[in-house]
Amino acid sequence: MDAARRLLPPIIALLACGCAPQADDLLADYRARVQRAAGADVGNPVYPDVPAYPSHRDRAVAIPEVRGSVWELLFDLPDCELDHLVSERNSILGRYWPATSRFDYELRFRLRLDRCRARLGRQEPADEEQREFLERLEEIDAAKRDVLPAVWWALSYDSPEFEQAFSPAAPPLPPEAPGRRQAALAALDHLQGLSALLDAPADGLALAPLERALEQLAQSRYGGGLLRSLALLTGELDATSTALEHAAAAAVCPQNRPTPRGRVLHRVFNRYYAGKVQPYFAEVQRGGRAWLDAHARLLDSQRVAWPPAFERFRGRALGDGPDSLWQRWSAARVRHVEAWQRVLRQCALMPGTDTREP
Structure with a gap:
């Protein structure tokens, strides 16, 4: 009875916080399971650097x-x-x-x-x-x-709220984070609506909704969480893909028929990749694409020359060019899908095929 009573506080705490597996735990567990099933220990992942939001001094535009x-x-x-x-x-x-x-x-x-x-x-x-x-x-x-465009820049990309939205202290996005995504996108949408005032000024502005939107954006820390997620996913997927590629190269199913190791990999694919990891991919893809598109529209409303430090940050954190985190994650995702396809095809265990044991 005493032992059971001692267990109650941590159990209650877990239930109260609604603690779900965090992204780093989810992906590390997935990588470990794939490596064990593939019989290939390829070492620790290598994660790309997360770009830091420029300091105020480096991103400020002087107001004339x-x-x-x-x-x-x-x-x-x-x-x-x-x-x-x-x-x-x-x-x-x-x-x-x-x-x-x-x-x-x-x-x-x-x-x-x-x-x-x-x-x-x-x-x-x-x-x-x-x-x-x-x-x-x-x-x-x-x-x-030239004053109004400079003030618009100060209100948006040179504001402390935007800096906090890209906080490096933000953890990776959790596997279930629609609330944070929705709050951040709603804030950017409000700002985008105000950008029309640059061409058609109003005689007064409702400050309370604007200030709420900025605070909402800051509290979400969505930009920082997304960048951490992209770096985490890129490193973990590349390491896991290497293990799958080793399995395919070693002919885990040499006669193009399921083997015991092939069936273990197939179970990992269904239970952990399709059941847990792929839904996380989908959330990051959906939220990240909407985040990048919203920033593209807001940046298009700017009428000032972007400071060089911000231009570099934009290319890596808010773009989808070859050097961007988004492109690196996209390439890692494609590589991972292809690695699974090679293994499952070699073992005649592709989705849609009869996988019952004879």
């Missing part, structure tokens, strides 16, 4: 400063309703605005400036004073043209 003389022009244009905005920006609180508030301000400024220019542009200048007035507006427009 507007000269003081330009600000002075605004107070000569009371009809444009820009002077109150500038006073708000130059207040003590305005000087320490987060990127979300600065983006809201720049949208309101842009809208009112465009509205003022359009209204005055429809009128024929009555005198020299009005022509000078229009010239001042053009000067302000030129000075502010």
Whole structure:
């Protein structure tokens, strides 16, 4: 009775946390089973490096400063309703605005400036004073043209929330992680919707939903988890594929008929690959593809030159080119499928064939 009572706390803890096998445990167990069944110990996996998100210093884009003389022009244009905005920006609180508030301000400024220019542009200048007035507006427009895109970059890829989303401390995605994926993608979708405001500014922005989306993205740490998963899968699959390739080369089924070792491999394939590992592949594939596509759209909305450090990170972490983690994982997955096909075909145990023992 005492022994049973001592076992209750850890059992209850396991039930309470809903602890499921983690990805690294799942894949290590799978690799060990394949290697034992194949009779090939190929050593420890080699994992590709996970690219680190660039530091703020390396990813920042300078927000252009507007000269003081330009600000002075605004107070000569009371009809444009820009002077109150500038006073708000130059207040003590305005000087320490987060990127979300600065983006809201720049949208309101842009809208009112465009509205003022359009209204005055429809009128024929009555005198020299009005022509000078229009010239001042053009000067302000030129000075502010590059500010909004730089603030949009600061709000997105230069924000601490994006950095946290790619945290290197994030563990690999668990075998069942749809909640994290859905939260991260919903946050990116909200940001993508706001990118339309770069071309059609609004007179004010609902900051609470934007701030919630950024916080949701940060808390998900989905980008970091996905990169860890891709590196883990690549290393584990390559090592496991090597064991299967050794088995095929050693003619595990020399007469193209099932052997005891071939049948053990077939059971591992059905129970562990098809039953556990392949569903994890599917989750990583589905979530990862959607994540990369969402970032491709959001990056396409950027109007600034990407800093070199970010460009390198994007190529490895957010692209699907030859040097990307996504491409390396894809190649490892194809190799693994082909390795299983060679073994099962050699043993006449391919799915769809009669695998009953005579």
